[in-house]
Amino acid sequence: MRYTRYEYKKSGKVKFLCSIAIITGISIGGGLYISNFIFDGKYIKDNNMDNPSYSNERNHQGEVQKIVALQCGYYAKEENAKELSNSISKYCNPFVVEEDGKYRVLAGIYKEEDGLKKLEEFKANNIDVAKINLNISSNNEENKKIIEIIDGFLTITNKLHEASVKSIKTSEFKEWADKIINDGSSAKSKKIDNLNSYVKNLPDEIDKANSNANIQDLYKLIKA
Structure with a gap:
């Protein structure tokens, strides 16, 4: 061309x-x-x-109850876990959980907002801490019941972190939880049956001395 x-x-x-x-x-x-x-x-x-959780919230907004556990240590030897647990007891009611032959030192279970505040407190005191998500999806009626009862229990037990609160009676909480669990629904899952037994076996009064054992059992129940 x-x-x-x-x-x-x-x-x-x-x-x-x-x-x-x-x-x-x-x-x-x-x-x-x-x-x-x-x-x-x-x-x-x-x-x-x-960020799967972000995506999930967009698609199923309001269907996840955010619960966190705060972990301050993970050891091969139980004595090391107990030593750390004792050292942080002035900041929380810690407990030790054995999982796969290892020992987690947990500083409590919280609703996410309360847990993040507690996490900052630990960091301010130069305590190593990690957040474990124990989120529960409210995709069915039974899970909604579980969420409501756990939320109620955490609300009253976290009151024990206040200096003015020495103990909490559980009779009213037990009656309230029983009405939610046994509302006439026919079939119940193993998890909600276990939660029902857990609530019924709570001591009549929870104080700073026995609360960590109750929270430990709740952690295992949620994780199951």
Whole structure:
């Protein structure tokens, strides 16, 4: 193919340069629009993949009860776990759980908001702490009952962290929980039966001395 050479007049050059500028502007603008569309979409998608809980909340908002346990140590020897447990007892009511031959030192179970406040307190006192998620999905009626009872129990037991509270009577809580669990529903899962037994076997009064044993049992029940 032969290319013809044209001699442009001044006005021709101006028109030519204007045309080039317009085409360049459209190309850049279009490219930015397309790239924004593509990369914005990718950014949202990648964030959802990296953070499943965020994605779950968007799709099932209000269907997850956020509960956390705070772990301050994980040991191969029980005596080391007990030593740490004793050293942090002035900040919480810790307990030790054996799992797969190892020993976790847990500083309590909390509703997420309370747990995050407690976590900051530990960090402020230079205590190593990690958050363990024990979230429960309210995707059926039984899980909703479990969530309500655990939430109620944590509300009253966390009161023991207040200096003015020495002990808490459990009779009213037991009656309330019984009405929720035994509301006339026919079939019950093993988990809710275990929760029912757990509530019935709670001592008549919970204090700082026996609360850690009760929280330990609750942790095992949630994890089961």
